[in-house]
Amino acid sequence: MSPLRRIAVANADALRARHSDLFDGVLARRLTAIAVVVVLAALAALAVWRLDVSLARFGSGLVQIANIVGAMFPPTPGTHLVVFLHALAETLAIAFLGTLIAAAIAFPLGLLAAKNVIPNVFAHFAVRRLLDTVRGVDVLIWALIFINVVGLGPFAGILAIAASDTGSFGKLFSEAIENADRKPVEGVVAAGGSALHAVRYGLVPQVVPVIASQVLYYFESNTRSATIIGIVGAGGIGLHLAEQIRVLEWGQVAFLVLLILVTVAVIDWVSGRLRFAIIGRSTVGAG
Amino acid sequence: MLVVEGLTRRFGNLHAVSGASFAVERGAFVGVIGPSGAGKSTLLRMINRLVDPSAGRIRFDGQDVTALTGSDLRRWRRRAAMIFQQFNLVGRLDVLTNVLMGRIATVPAWRSLAGLWPDDDKLVALSALEQFDIAPLAARRAEHLSGGQQQRVAIARALVQEPEIILADEPIASLDPRNTRVVMDALLRINKHFGITVLCNLHSLDIARAYCDRLIGMAAGRIVFDGAPVALTDALARDIYGLDSDQVLDGAARAPQPDLPEAALGEAAAA
Structure with missing residues (x-):
């Protein structure tokens, strides 16, 4: 003892x-x-x-799943390989442009919504409620709205992703800014900097790595979302996916799913490299 | 007895510690001194096995510490408590839970993971906090405490491990002079009162001379001095610290002089 x-x-x-x-x-x-x-x-x-969740019903449905999975082999592009690849490129372009536009709009909004940038309660309250409203509408609903505004096709998809993610980014950015350390800001202000200087040199360098990794993640996530909004007619590979499911061409469905899977994996790998390049390895390693 | 033989750690091409050998008797209060980057932290962290040695051996009472893995390694870490420069507390948890962290290697996993700490261990933790006059803060969040208080919580955590040796890595480098005294006195009390060996990295030579029975001097990863504080002459200290020596051999007589060129002084006066 x-x-x-x-x-x-x-x-x-x-x-x-x-x-x-x-x-x-x-x-x-x-x-x-x-x-x-x-x-x-x-x-x-x-x-x-x-909600009438019934394990028995799920059990009998399992047989159906087995049939579908069986029909998926072997995955094959059929005669549509070029069309599919073209649609995949379109999906990537939709996700890329949508994410970029959303980030560009959300960055200033995120600053306005951050308490430590805009101390005025009414100002950041208004911006926050605006972001909440935009975010409250799902990307699929935005897609249906924009199809009616600009017609079927990828343009509607870009607008849908940009709109919905502006809301999400605005919230995430403002939270990242609020979590930033106050001390560097104090250093800039004490040296005679203006409020704008304080944001530019005190806050932005701190939040850039966070924002960059969020944007990169959303690009990957939006590639998957773009597939879904394609189903309702906003362009991209989703349209073909929905069509092949309708005509029960399970082999081609499997091919499309694999195509999307590989694309997302590649984006994930590339964005991981990019993220390290932006953050700098030193902060991740032992330091 | 702690025995270190030819202990070496390389980070890429950098030899953080090379060929360190020494033995520490049970109950000793040993100070490890040297300038920043001399390898003091790496040496201490290797003894707790937070850093794995590239070569060499650490033995404690005949047991080969360098070979331990898994639960044996955790048991060793329980016996060799660490105290850090930045305290390394969990800021969002209360003080008592932070101190109970010292029991984590001993309490059954289901209890510690569920937060169901045995009352006996809570009593031990409170008793440790009372040793350092911070028991009234037990329910407060650690991040709301001052630096000196946080370091005392960290020392209580180390003490609650019921360790055989305490490895203190620059425990006072983030503290003001008053708290420096409080924390060093706490370490000294642990050493004299509980008979726990203390191996303490220190920046300040004055503090090291005042508290330690023995000093180990490091420079550029090598041990360059090992002996009683009185044997460390100013000339030897200058060798250890190199150009920094004037700052370390403090005292009013050697206060640093401003080093401004005449022209710059003239401009400042004109402005």
Whole structure:
């Protein structure tokens, strides 16, 4: 027994009395935690019951899945290889332009929505609610809206992604800016810098790595989204995917899915390299 | 007894530590001194095995520490507590939980992961906090404490590990003079009171001379001095610290002089 433990044991009662708050509340806290878990489980059970989630139905459906997977082999482009590749390029272009436009619009909005940049409550409250509203509408809904505005095709897809991600980026950017360290800003202001200087030299260098990795992730995510909005007619590979599913050409569906999978993996790899190049390896390694 | 034999660590081409050999008796208070980049931190971190040696051996009471892996390694780390320059507390957790972290290698995993710490261990943690007069802060978040208080929490965490040796890596480099005293006194008390060996990296030669029984001087990764503080003459200290020596051999008489060219002074006066 170490000397410290001997002292603790010898004074156990006195210690307990002096710090009763650290021992007494424990049971109550534990019961609260258990109650929270029970309530969550009950809510989940209620949802399962009300939404008619049936394992039996899922079980019989599994056979159907097996049939479909069987029909997917071998994956084949059929006679549409060039068309598919062209559509894939279109999807990539939609994702790229949509993400770029969203980031460009969201950056100033993110600054306006950050409490440490705009101390005025009304200003950043207004910008935040605007971003919430834009974000509240899903990309698929934006796609349907823009198809009615500019007609079917990739342009509608670009606008849909740009609109929906402006909301997401605005929120993420403003949070990254608010999490930034205040000390560099103080350094710039103390040297006689204006508010704009404080943003340019105090905040932006801190948030650029965060923003860059978010934008790169969204480019990858949007490549997948662009597939979905293609299904409703906003251009890209999704249109072909929906069509092949409709005509039950499972081999071609499998080929398209693999094509998208490979593309996303490549983007992921490239963006990982880019991210390291921007952040600099030193901050990631042991330092 | 801690025995270090030919301990070496390379980072690429850089020899952070090369061929360090020494032995530390149980209950000693040993200061490791030297300028920044001399390899002091790497040496201490190798003993806790936070950094793996490139060559050489560490033995403790005959056991080969360099060969340990898995749960044996965790048991060794429990016995060789670390104290860091930046305290390395979990800022968002309360002080008591931070100190209980010192029990993490001993308490069953299901208990520590669920946060169900045994009352006995809580008592030990509180007793350690009382040793350093910070028990009233037990329920506060660690990040809300001052630097001196945080370092005392870190020392309490180390003490609660019931270690056989404490490795303190520049424990006072981030503290003001008053807290420097408080923290060094705390380490000294652990050493004398509980008989725990202390191996402490220090920047300041004055502090090292005041507190340590023995000094190990490092320069450019090599051990260049090993002996009692009185044996470390100013000339030897200058060898260890090189150009920095005037800043380290402090005292009012040697306060640094401004080093401005005459012309610059003239301009400043004119402006």
